[in-house]
Amino acid sequence: MTALRCEDVAVHFGGVKAVDGVEFTVRAGSLCGLVGPNGSGKTTLLNAISGLVPLTRGRITAGGEAVSGRAVPHIARSGIRRTYQAIRLVPGLTVLQNVMLGADDGRRLLDGLVRPRRAARADRESRDRAREALARVGLTGLEKSLPGALPYGHQRRVEIARALAARPRLLLLDEPVAGMSPVERTEIGDLLTSLRDDGMTQLLVEHDLEMVTRLTDHLVVVDFGRVIADGDPATTVRDDRVREAYLGRRHDPAADHGAGGALRGRDGG
Numbered sequence: 001m002t003a004l005r006c007e008d009v010a011v012h013f014g015g016v017k018a019v020d021g022v023e024f025t026v027r028a029g030s031l032c033g034l035v036g037p038n039g040s041g042k043t044t045l046l047n048a049i050s051g052l053v054p055l056t057r058g059r060i061t062a063g064g065e066a067v068s069g070r071a072v073p074h075i076a077r078s079g080i081r082r083t084y085q086a087i088r089l090v091p092g093l094t095v096l097q098n099v100m101l102g103a104d105d106g107r108r109l110l111d112g113l114v115r116p117r118r119a120a121r122a123d124r125e126s127r128d129r130a131r132e133a134l135a136r137v138g139l140t141g142l143e144k145s146l147p148g149a150l151p152y153g154h155q156r157r158v159e160i161a162r163a164l165a166a167r168p169r170l171l172l173l174d175e176p177v178a179g180m181s182p183v184e185r186t187e188i189g190d191l192l193t194s195l196r197d198d199g200m201t202q203l204l205v206e207h208d209l210e211m212v213t214r215l216t217d218h219l220v221v222v223d224f225g226r227v228i229a230d231g232d233p234a235t236t237v238r239d240d241r242v243r244e245a246y247l248g249r250r251h252d253p254a255a256d257h258g259a260g261g262a263l264r265g266r267d268g269g
């Protein structure tokens with residue numbers, strides 16, 4: 001079964017063709033990797049799927065339903081949740097409150113005005129889901145902390161918990177281990193694997209090709225807003241076009257997982 005399908009998806013910003021005719025399919029229950037050099041359009045593609053930028057052309061469907069053309073809250077309610085490349089937590093709210101924002105389906109505020117008892121129940125449900133999500137990412141006990149007081153790696157986990165609190169059917173992860181230590185990266189990798197084992201479909205943007213190859217079932221490689229390779233991860237990373245895109249010269253990216261393991265592509269980083 002297909003969880004996500006992009007057909008001829010294009011997002012142009014004036015003359016910048018950030019995404020330009022992308023086609024790929026994510027199978028339900030799979031962990032799919034989305035890789036490509038800096039500026040190749042990965043984040044823009046996630047923004048398009050979650051409704052944050054309009055499509056210039058093309059069509060996106062999730063679970064057979066049209067996503068393109070829908071508003072952000074509609075897409076979120078349909079079970080598509082994400083994390084951001086640059087962490088987006090509300091500094092004045094506690095960790096638990098931040099995660100509850102993800103559990104909330106957006107109807108709570110209205111309910112609070114017209115049906116206080118139902119609102120109280122919804123609030124308890126959000127709290128339970130948020131606690132469950134925090135436990136899943138290993139942050140039990142930090143509910144009352146403010147995000148700013150937590151180490152960076154923990155803040156990234158709060159982002160993941162906020163997305164999980166909605167019990168999404170499609171989880172979009174934009175470089176969830178960026179800036180994490182090798183131990184933390186392994187832990188998050190294990191978390192993503194266990195989510196996949198629970199049947200959650202994931203689309204993972206990550207620069208570390210060794211990690212992506214190890215974790216994912218399927219790999220999509222983009223360059224200059226276009227898909228240049230798509231298929232089995234181990235085979236795909238050895239594709240000539242992928243090597244060229246990453247390094248602009250003959251090289252084996254899969255062999256490049258030494259120092260830091262991350263290949264930042266054209267403009268380093």
Ligand SMILES: Nc1ncnc2c1ncn2[C@@H]1O[C@H](COP(=O)(O)OP(=O)(O)OP(=O)(O)O)[C@@H](O)[C@H]1O
Nearest residue numbers: 013016018036037038039040041042043044045085
């Ligand atoms: N809102 C915007 N307005 C104009 N140009 C944009 C906008 N967002 C992205 N771009 C441009 O679109 C291209 C793709 O950017 P995008 O952030 O999607 O790349 P990326 O693959 O996520 O890169 P990275 O690996 O560095 O995160 C870049 O040239 C970028 O400068």
Ligand SMILES: [Mg+2]
Nearest residue numbers: 042043044085
């Ligand atoms: Mg990006």
